[in-house]
Amino acid sequence: MKMIATYCPATHVAALLLVTCSSSALARDDDRVPPRDDILVVGRGDGALYRPSATGSRLGLTPLELPASVATVEGDAIRARGDLTVVEAVSRAPGITAAANAGNGNTALAARGFVGQGSVLQLVDGIRLFPVAGTVTFPTDPWNVERIEVLTGPASVLYGQGALGGAVNVLSRAPSDTARYDAELSYGAQDTWHVAAGAGGPLGEQLGYRLDASYRRSDGWVDRSDNHSLALSGALRFAPTERLTLTLRGDYGDVSPMRYWGTPLIDGRLDPRNRRRNYNVADADIRFRDDRQTLVAEWELSDAVTLTNAAYRLASKRSWYDLESYAWTPAAGRPNGVIERSDNLGIVQDIAQYGDQASVKLSAPLGGGLANDLVLGAEVNRVALRYSNNFAVANQADAVDPFDFAPGMLEDRAATLPRYRTTTTEWSIFGEDRLRLSRRLSLVGGFRYEEDAVRRRNILYDASGAPAGEANAFPGGAREKRFRDATWRVGTVYQPTRNVSLYAQYATGVDPVGTLTTFTTSATQFAFTNAKGDQVEAGAKAALLGGRLNVTLAGYRIVKNDLVAQRVANGPLEQIGRQSSTGIEAALSLALVGGFSVEANGTLLDARFDDFLSGMADLSGNTPPNVPERAGNLWLIWESRGVRAQAGLRHVGARFVDSANSARVPAYTVADGGLSFAVTPALAADVRVYNLFDTRYVTSTYGTAQWLLGRPRSLDVALRARL
Numbered sequence: 001m002k003m004i005a006t007y008c009p010a011t012h013v014a015a016l017l018l019v020t021c022s023s024s025a026l027a028r029d030d031d032r033v034p035p036r037d038d039i040l041v042v043g044r045g046d047g048a049l050y051r052p053s054a055t056g057s058r059l060g061l062t063p064l065e066l067p068a069s070v071a072t073v074e075g076d077a078i079r080a081r082g083d084l085t086v087v088e089a090v091s092r093a094p095g096i097t098a099a100a101n102a103g104n105g106n107t108a109l110a111a112r113g114f115v116g117q118g119s120v121l122q123l124v125d126g127i128r129l130f131p132v133a134g135t136v137t138f139p140t141d142p143w144n145v146e147r148i149e150v151l152t153g154p155a156s157v158l159y160g161q162g163a164l165g166g167a168v169n170v171l172s173r174a175p176s177d178t179a180r181y182d183a184e185l186s187y188g189a190q191d192t193w194h195v196a197a198g199a200g201g202p203l204g205e206q207l208g209y210r211l212d213a214s215y216r217r218s219d220g221w222v223d224r225s226d227n228h229s230l231a232l233s234g235a236l237r238f239a240p241t242e243r244l245t246l247t248l249r250g251d252y253g254d255v256s257p258m259r260y261w262g263t264p265l266i267d268g269r270l271d272p273r274n275r276r277r278n279y280n281v282a283d284a285d286i287r288f289r290d291d292r293q294t295l296v297a298e299w300e301l302s303d304a305v306t307l308t309n310a311a312y313r314l315a316s317k318r319s320w321y322d323l324e325s326y327a328w329t330p331a332a333g334r335p336n337g338v339i340e341r342s343d344n345l346g347i348v349q350d351i352a353q354y355g356d357q358a359s360v361k362l363s364a365p366l367g368g369g370l371a372n373d374l375v376l377g378a379e380v381n382r383v384a385l386r387y388s389n390n391f392a393v394a395n396q397a398d399a400v401d402p403f404d405f406a407p408g409m410l411e412d413r414a415a416t417l418p419r420y421r422t423t424t425t426e427w428s429i430f431g432e433d434r435l436r437l438s439r440r441l442s443l444v445g446g447f448r449y450e451e452d453a454v455r456r457r458n459i460l461y462d463a464s465g466a467p468a469g470e471a472n473a474f475p476g477g478a479r480e481k482r483f484r485d486a487t488w489r490v491g492t493v494y495q496p497t498r499n500v501s502l503y504a505q506y507a508t509g510v511d512p513v514g515t516l517t518t519f520t521t522s523a524t525q526f527a528f529t530n531a532k533g534d535q536v537e538a539g540a541k542a543a544l545l546g547g548r549l550n551v552t553l554a555g556y557r558i559v560k561n562d563l564v565a566q567r568v569a570n571g572p573l574e575q576i577g578r579q580s581s582t583g584i585e586a587a588l589s590l591a592l593v594g595g596f597s598v599e600a601n602g603t604l605l606d607a608r609f610d611d612f613l614s615g616m617a618d619l620s621g622n623t624p625p626n627v628p629e630r631a632g633n634l635w636l637i638w639e640s641r642g643v644r645a646q647a648g649l650r651h652v653g654a655r656f657v658d659s660a661n662s663a664r665v666p667a668y669t670v671a672d673g674g675l676s677f678a679v680t681p682a683l684a685a686d687v688r689v690y691n692l693f694d695t696r697y698v699t700s701t702y703g704t705a706q707w708l709l710g711r712p713r714s715l716d717v718a719l720r721a722r723l
Helices: 010-026 073-082 086-090
Strands: 069-074 096-098 109-111 122-125 145-154 167-172 181-186 192-200 207-218 227-241 244-256 285-300 305-331 336-369 372-387 398-400 416-436 441-461 466-471 481-496 500-511 531-544 551-568 574-591 596-611 630-640 643-652 668-680 683-690 698-703 706-709 714-720
Touching: 069 073, 069 122, 069 551, 073 145, 073 643, 073 668, 086 096, 086 145, 086 167, 109 122, 192 714, 305 706, 336 416, 551 596
Parallel strands: 122 167
Antiparallel strands: 069 145, 096 109, 145 167, 181 192, 181 714, 192 207, 207 227, 227 244, 244 285, 285 305, 305 336, 336 372, 336 398, 372 416, 416 441, 441 466, 441 481, 481 500, 500 531, 531 551, 551 574, 574 596, 596 630, 630 643, 643 668, 668 683, 683 714, 698 706
16 A cells, blocks of 8 residues: 555654653753743643642542543643644643544544544543534534643543543633633634634632633635634633632534545545545535533532532534545546445434532541542433434435546435434442552542433334334333443552652443444344453653653553454344553653753554454454554744744554454654744744645544545644733
8 A cells, every 4th residue: 555654663752752851861950941921931731740630530639649641731732832623632642642533523532542432531621521423522622721631541430431541621711810811813724714812810809700712714625625613611700708619601612614524545545636625515514513501619618528519511413414425436438437425414413411410528537647538429411312314315326537526416405304312311429539558658449330321212204204203212112221330440659759659550441332322223232231341550650850851651451341243244243352452651741951842752552352253254363443553742842032933743653444454544744833923921923834744644534445634734823912
């Protein structure tokens, strides 16, 4: 297969981390430049290992105190780099790569060898988002992000099913005690615009606020792929006493993404002649709307007891009208062959998700020099879905020339009708505890018991097409399917000094075998349970040189059982499969002399099916699809006297397109960069370069021979203001 990107061996990533670590000898505490409060300073993660993690624990522990891998991507760094999406921003974190396409809401991720919304959980402000048909579309924009925290490895004990690979928590900008105002205006390649503004601060002694708005539009980098989005958010914090805080928040997102489902391979390879071709129809339309409200109460009853409650509602409406599948085939008399287009899909999802999460934290000595922190809590969620589609008539198909064709129009959009309703109810109880055996040694553990009930009813139509009522979807008269799962974790942390931690952990987790909220009518699937897995992890963390050098290293092995497999062709599906992943992750951030700093991370893993059958094929030993076994990020930053320069590399290793490993997407390395000038301490002009060497690379796939290409070389300019 023809290579389309530059290959970067994984050993180079590891060597890079080691070389950069050794260079720490160049930096001394007395060389450190005092922090400034001007527009160019975005923070380099100084002290990140000392800051309590909202994602890795409910106990308020710092990453140094946790027996788990937690990474943070700062919101100011996201905006300074010019990341256009939340997925682009979070894939800067160690061990996280994108698996996004329009079908999953352009949000799916891969972590530690596991892929998709059913294995890498997504949260906003600690509240999990329930995927529908493998799709999540919120949050909308990185402008509204304070920071993103990533917990890699099983997170089911904290957040429930669907988190065996990890959990990504987007923390929103919140009201602050001091006034702050932000704005950005940018323009660049593909007629790309971004206009955003934010304001926050106190409104008297007891009130604080935060408001943000962001609008983006672009023509896209393939034909007929114009896109736009609007993100609005606001928060009001009321603190009637020093111990009681109420925060009311509202968020709204309206996204019309690129109507692009990938570029079909021609004769088994990417052809440069159709790099900019879009094979969707001319009137294709995709739109995601999300409307979310939350109310969070925090009440410190005493120095030892804290109550927390978070209530929320999220309404989502998503629609797709597309001709989505394209396949090249040879054709007589057509030297270029033809692209066969199919899957005239109309899909609408109407979703209402709401719930409540309550917990109490108790901190008290146990006697004998032992200190203990305990959290106990409960959670309930409900997701109501009405799912509409045109599958009864989705038979539009044609064949067009690969390079010269009329896009055509959709057929029979009115045939998109409600097909079924589901109601998913979840409740759980959870607990977490840290016992400090000594000043240096701690034990950290947790448990969660969760029940999920899914009720589904199909909507029937009579011969005239009129609604004929609803029918029970499940066999044997059953009205719903219930899942009951218990997960737990236990770990130990040893700190020889305050700045260094050594840890080990054992954790369990569960993933759904499909999408929980869109459970099918299959009698076979009705008998399935959630897939179960566990992980063993050990690692080290250190914050040295006064916090200017932060280093983390983790090694792990995850095993997932109860995969759905098929012993013989056309035989029944059974939960007999198993897959595993063994790997290491490393990350560092280092502030050097002269205004230089380095941020780097890398991951190496071996992901495989240990026991997996598909019909007559034994796929044991194969790599799961869409899993890169090498990935890394590097950023070099220099800042001095009102100028800030940055250069970055993103490397993603090769990925297979299917479980049979029939074809592989080549590895790629993309270079980005930027230059910022402080016009005043509150105003900066930025020049940002994306994909400097115009690498033709594949961000994700949609089917085995339909690959989504990344943004070509692009230049954007921006004005940023901060007061």
